[in-house]
Amino acid sequence: MNMSNIYTTNQKDARRQSIMQAAVQLFKTQGYSEITMKQIADTVGTSKGTTFHYFATKEDLFMSILLENYQQFFTDLLIKLEGYSQISEEVYVSFMVDQTENLIRNHDVLVRLNTIRGPILEGKANMDETVAKRNNLYAISKQVGQKLFEKTNGLLTQNQFSHIFIIQSGIISGLMNMASLTRFNHTDLKVDYPDFEIELIPEARQQMNYYLIEYLKEYKKNE
Template identity: 40%
Template sequence: MYVLSPQEKEAKKQLIAAAASKLFQKNDFNKISMARIARESGVAKGTLFNYFKTKESIFMYLLLSGYQDYLKDVLLRFQAAENITTWSAFSSFLLEQNHLLISKRPDLLRLNALRGPILETAADKEQTLLGRKKLYQVNHQLGQAIAKRINILDDKQASHLFIIQSAIISGLMNMMNLDEFHHDQLPVDFKGFQIDLEQEANQLMLFYLQGLAQKLGGAK
């Protein structure tokens, strides 16, 4: 019997994850089944369970690996922007990351909204822990790089900014579209509930950064 190499197993795992991600671009989570993921990936349903025990495990993997990739990209962009040495320039950089996360990675934001109430109920705990350790490591590396240049921040404070970023955006998303129900417009006038996600996220991030700068003794 042919046994897959570790590289072939990883490739198969990525194939399954990519198929699930593709389905998630156009479908609600509850409309996606393991059987549908198997068909999309061209993998037998029985084989699918050798890589992911549950549907929730697949999407938890997509969430954690997706955020790892996002933070790696942020790190590369920061390293390439050698002129970011002041608090003002760094604040502008963070707002640019808000734009990129909201406009380019809406899948991560949707998945993050599912994490606590849905994904954690049935995702594989060991696989999730491994993914979180990898994410923590990437976040820490990013914090170290930022702290070397923005001297009022230490590694932990710099790393924490991206937790704040996620919290701000996720919190706003939870209050968006209260004039809709399952994508259908409700017969109500809820203008006060309407949110421009990027604009509001940037404003809240700036408030946070201004308060942090004051707490740390000011910044230029």
């Protein structure tokens, strides 16, 4: 085996990750439309051409960030679930509510990118690459659903467990979008809309809790 080829592959992977990390840091403080590939390249300390070598468009870059990091989120969930010997209905609800907060606190970039996935990212992202990454994400989500099925002794089906993560994402994205009515393009507005105010984490936890309790109640009723 040619060691130089391995080293070159590792270098390429490291450079690709550094580009993605730079894009994430910029996205935390700027709107998507404000970020340019040149700005990302300057942050990394490379040329714009090198950046385009790894990602053909800005949309490809941010779509990769979204799908690959969500895949890592599910991988981390699998590890967490291994720590449970058995999961009751109450523990499952609590687990999902806590993971809802975890997404908002520690993965807010993913949640924000999810809100622009359809209307913006899919417009110029490579469809074949996106579908391949989406297939990987789907596969790991099914593994999480299967693990929950096993740990809860069949509280829900694997498909239902996996589907609930989509509902979770929708709840968070919707609330996050509506929680920004007193801001415009990362700028605080000097306005007061008390009836529009949303306390994102408490309300996301509450909505997830309500949804799961009612969902499980209906499921048991219709069994």
